[in-house]
Amino acid sequence: MQLIGEANRKWWLLGAVSCVLGLVLLDETVVGIALPSIQETFSLSSNTAHWIVNAYLLTLACFVAVGGKLGDLFGILRMFLLGLATFGIFSVVCGFAPSGEVLIIARAFQGLGSAVMFPLFMAMVTMTFPKEQHGMALAVTGSVGTIFLSLGPLVGGAFTEFLSWRWIFWINPFLVIVIAVVVSLTWRDVERPPGRRIDWTGLVLIASGMFCIVFALMEADDWGWGSPVIWLLLVCGLAMIAAFCRFELRQDAPLIEVDLFTNPVFSASNVNLFMAQYAKMPIFVFVALYAQTELKLSALTAGLLVMLTPIPQPFVAAYCGRLVGKTHPRKLAFIGHLLLLASLLWLYFTAPLNDTLLFAPGLLVAGVAFPFLFLPSRAAIMGSLPEYKHGQGGGIAMAAQMIGGTVGLSASSAAFALGGYEAVLGLAAVLVALAFVYALVAYRKV
Known part of the structure; x- marks a missing residue:
């Protein structure tokens, strides 16, 4: 009997992409519990240490809207596997990081990989299951994501206490390989309209604007809401997002269809x-x-x-x-x-x-x-x-x-x-x- 066939492929796919959601959410919380050990290993200041978490969240927040559009342009499976590979490779880099600076940079690239694959899991679910089963399928992914999210502190604490904080990153590639194999065997792409041009101006505007806004919000508590730098970043970010919206509305093939x-x-x-x-x-x-x-x-x-x-x-x-x-x-x-x-x-x-x-x-x-x-x-x-x-x-x-x-x-x-x-x-x-x-x-x- 064939393990993965046309009759059951959608359930295999659902399990794999649910684990992707769980993996991305787990990586948001699993690092927090290990931060004191990481800080001690590299003799980091508290402000530097919190960027081990923030670097991941910053790139994820800045590029996640664009990641989904890239899947529409170049193919869901291709971009999903690219994001998955980026996440897995830089997880290994995080685990072997020789310094705090390398770890922070690798975490940023982890977030970039997540930004590409994270929005595509939802598209894969809704494009594989019939409309009447969308709620059930999304409920399964949500349940798995919630479980992973809740287990983050426990998993991080167990690895840190009994093995090493580096194992919270080394475990990721094993899961990535299994997910990549299952998704490659079960995904069926859909027809897309022609046209694969990337709107680079729009990409720069939205990424820069999101970076300014998210960075300002992340640092506002430390720097103080009265800091002129915080307000300058917020104003610049909002201005770039406004310019992005105006620019996209005039494009025949916008990066993001603002009129949605x-x-x-x-x-x-x-x-x-x-x-x-x-x-x-x-x-x-x-x-x-x-x-x-x-x-x-x-x-x-x-x-x-x-x-x-x-x-x-x-x-x-x-x-x-x-x-x-x-x-x-x-x-x-x-x-x-x-x-x-x-x-x-x-x-x-x-x-x-x-x-x-x-x-x-x-x-x-x-x-x-x-x-x-x-x-x-x-x-x-x-x-x-x-x-x-x-x-x-x-x-x-x-x-x-x-x-x-x-x-x-x-x-x-x-x-x-x-x-x-x-x-x-x-x-x-x-x-x-x-x-x-x-x-x-x-x-x-x-």
């Missing part, structure tokens, strides 16, 4: 992804700090408390996935917004009481809310585009998600400096409420 955002389903769904990822920052970063500083929990117990959010997500994602093909995405997104708003308000009002048992239900509700925002929004984005644009759609969706996390961390840090944990949770609740209102208006137009 005139579709209310497309734009509202990207706002949903942005806001959901934003809301993760107060929960996964600041609630963890709150648990240790205000609730006086140990680091391990605080981690277990925060785990209340990811624990229900795989189960809710499976249920939500079955609903995606049967229910309009606006209804599911509305449920997600309302649950997330209720969660943040619960955390906001119970935080001053410093009662762990009273505080905990809000984290569980957040775990239920996230799949209702992520899954229908991703399916709606792909459903609003023809198949030959799915790479671009996936790239834009991932860019919205990445920027949401970056803005969420920076804005939450600023709110924390002004008003503590309540300000962080209150600001997130206000922004979720505004996103809900926008979704109500946008989805009503269709």
